[in-house]
Amino acid sequence: MNPQAASDAFYAALLDDDPEQLYERAPCGYLSTTPDGMVVKTNATFVDLTGYPREDLVGRRTFASLLTAGGRIYHETHYAPMLRMQGTVREVAFEIVRADGTRLPVLINAALEWDADGSPRVVRVAVFDATHRREYERELLRAKQRAEQSESRAQALARTLQSTLIPPSPPLVPGLDVSAAYRPAGDGREVGGDFYDIFQISAGHWVVALGDVCGKGVDAAVVTALVRHTIRALSVQQEQPSAVLRDLNDVLLAQGGDRFCTVVLVRLRRDGDAWSATMASGGHPLPLHVPAGCTVRPVGATGTLVGVLSQLRVQDSVLRLDPGDLLVMYTDGVTEGRRAAEFFGEERLHRSVVDHRDARLPADGILGDVLDFQQGSARDDIAVVAVRVPPLPATVHQQVREESPT
Amino acid sequence: MDDILARHNVRVTGRPDGRPVMFAHGFGCDQNMWRFVAPAFEDEFRVVLFDQAGAGGADPAAYDPARHASLHGYAEDVVSICRALEARDVVFVGHSVSSMIGALAALAEPDRFARLVMVSPSPRYIDDEGYVGGFSATDIRELLDSLDSNYLGWSSAMAPMIMGNPERPELAGELTDSFCRTDPQIARRFAEVTFTSDNRADLPRVQTPTLVLQCAQDAIAPVSVGRYVAEAMPHASLVLLDATGHCPNLSAPEETVAAIAPFIRDGRLVG
Structure with a gap:
């Protein structure tokens, strides 16, 4: 055929x-x-x-x-x-x-x-x-249920991890008003790279560290934990913030990996009613100083990123904080907060700092302004720490004046 | 107060000055279950239709996992809707699980409800010592599996189309295709609440005159269960319908209307 x-x-x-x-x-x-x-x-x-x-x-x-x-x-x-x-x-x-x-x-x-x-x-x-199809669908259903469980475990893990990188609440420092605010990026499902720490060396002698480890997630969190604890350990031995940052640089390089960070380190010593602040910045935005009745000015010198090159360029600056003075440290999530193509920027930040200089919790006020600007959702982590030397009560001024003639 | 009417997709038709007759759908679909029955009452009565929380065109926000974890939560909704409508002397017609929801509502506010009509009711679906509900606990687990496999066809894209559309009439054509579809999580919870509830102890306390409509060969609520309900309630009468299945409101609307109408008019029984 x-x-x-x-x-x-x-x-x-x-x-x-x-x-x-x-x-x-x-x-x-x-x-x-x-x-x-x-x-x-x-x-x-x-x-x-x-x-x-x-x-x-x-x-x-x-x-x-x-x-x-x-x-x-x-x-x-x-x-x-x-x-x-x-x-x-x-x-x-x-x-x-x-x-x-x-x-x-x-x-x-x-x-x-x-x-x-x-x-x-x-x-x-x-x-x-539909025998085979149903078996496959059951597998899909089980996989979906497992994925949902694993997602909720991952979220719980992220929250737990995050809570170990940020103090639950700022410590009470005699003679200093400390406020701190933190907001993870997005819905907070991922561990962010921003961190801060406030700890005591001895009576009237404190250290504030605030920084930003590049990246997010568990890998970044491991480095953040290392950085935070290394700063604590080194600060006990080393007097100068610049020396602490140099040693931290060596530790990060020795540890390998490609994670680097920016850190600002401030050592605070009580001096009667005032405080002396010694600070160094490893590639981090400079702290903002607001002397009583004056405008905002960045203080110190920006050094190089920590954990990149074997020679870290950092230097210490010394500043006197008088009663009423405010010192604000922040991460770039503040100035780089965005609304459409517009950044929150330094000018808005300076205004926000002045607005909240006398508030009970200036750090919370500044964070609120940044979030309002971004309509509630943070694209990047935001961390703010503010220390203020309490102004002398008016009655004390009067007493001083009354006493001076005698 | 008007919020609750929107949330439950409440529609009121018929005579504004008539006695209110409220139709409640059971587990599975929505107020469309009364499509062939409710219009027959519009000449004489003020007809109230609504969607149970989580069903049909009800606002997703109306569903509260904690409150709707028991039939009492659904009964509260019924009472709240009646209050919002300032409806008194209400005739409540409940299909399937809504029969028990009606009984709980009548116990909560006895003065508001003049009559109850229970279509294919069951106070307990799972067999118990000295009681035949028709199902074992394993059967109910199988039902939940059956829901799971059928909701594989549910996609999140459908949710906005089905839910939160209080203005259904324009979309009726598109939506008939999906009127039995519900958010799978909610359907599962409603199934669990429905088929694991036990309202036998509530029945003797209901003082409202009640009509029990029972179909022959109902796979969900057998005739013996219908008899049990009528005998357990102090003021209930049983009418056996020739219709078969669980949904006489769909399969035999004329017979259903003929049984309900004289009872809610003057308490007469036809059957």
Whole structure:
């Protein structure tokens, strides 16, 4: 037979295919039922799939009675109402209980046909074997549940980790008002790189450290923890902030990896009613000094990033903080806070610092301004620490004046 | 107060001065379940339809996992809607689980409800010693599995279309295709609350005159359960319908209307 003749014969055979065989041997099970579900007709495929002899089904069983108990409830509460209301039901998942008691996962499409007078006449149901699909779907469902659990564990871990990098609340320092504010980027699901620390060396002798480790997540958190604890350990041995930062630079380089950071370190010593501040910055924005009644000015000298080059260029600056003076340290999440293409910037920050200089918690006020500017959502971590020497009470001034003539 | 009416997609039709008849749908679909029944009462009554929290066109915010962890939360919603409508002398018609929700509402504010109609009710679905509810605890777990596998077809993109559309009429065409679809988490919780509840102890305390409509061959609430409900309530009568299945409001609306109408008009029974 030549190819043309073979092709013709094939199509001729298709056209001759017996409609009865098309129904009986279709690659899916067919059921026809009365509107209340009684089986009136079925095909050989359905009989093969389920193992019920035809005579046990027709006129004897309803479609719902072939389902599991859970499936029967779903049938009554969802499938039947949908079929009645919209005339068709697509891709409903059931399990049919076979004649031998085993279960056959199926997908059902069904259509309801109405009489000319609009009353339901017959339901036609197509039944597809979905054994393998259902197994796969169950795996998907389990994977989804596992993913959700793992996500919530990861979030809990991030929160716990973050809480170890930031003091729960600033310590009470005699003779100094300390306020600190921190806000992680976005929804706080990821551990940020900003950190700060405030700790005591001895009576009237404190250290404030504030910095930003590049990157986010667990890798950054490991470096942040290292930086924070190294600063604590070194500050006990080293007097000069610049010396502490140099040693920190060596530690980071020795540790390997490509994480670097910026840090500003301020050593505070009490001197009567005033404080002396010695500070060094390793590539970090300079602290802002607001002397009582004066404007804001950055103090100190910006050095180089910590953990990049073997020679760190940093220098110490000394500043006297008189009663009423405010010193603010912040990370770049403040000045780089954005609204559309606009940055919060230094000018807004200086204004915000002046606005909150006499507030009870200046750091919280400044953070609030940055968040308001960004309409509540932080694109980057924000950390602010503010230390203020309490102004002398007016009565003390008077006493001094009254006493001076004598 | 008007908020609650929007939240529950409440629609009021019929005679504004008529006695209020409130139709409550059960687990599965929404107020469309009454589409073939409610219009028959509009000439004579003030007809109130609403969607239960978490169902149909109800505002997602109406659903509170803590409050709706028991049928009492749903009963509070019913009472709040009646208050907002200043409806008194209410006839409450509840299908399936909403029958028990109606009983709890009537116990909470007996003066507000004049009559209860329970369509295919069950006070407890799971068998107990000396009581046949029709299901075992395993069956109910299977139902929850069945919900899970059927909600694989649910996508988050559908949620905004189905939920939070108090203005349904324009969208009715598109939405009929999805009127039985609910947020899978909520559907699961509602199923759990529904099929694990036990309100048998509440029934004897309900003083409101009650009509129990029972279908033949109801796969969810068998005839023996319907009888149990009618016998446990001090002022209840049972009417057996010829209709089969669990939803006579869909499968036999005329028979359902014919049974309800005389009872809520003057307490007569037809059956």
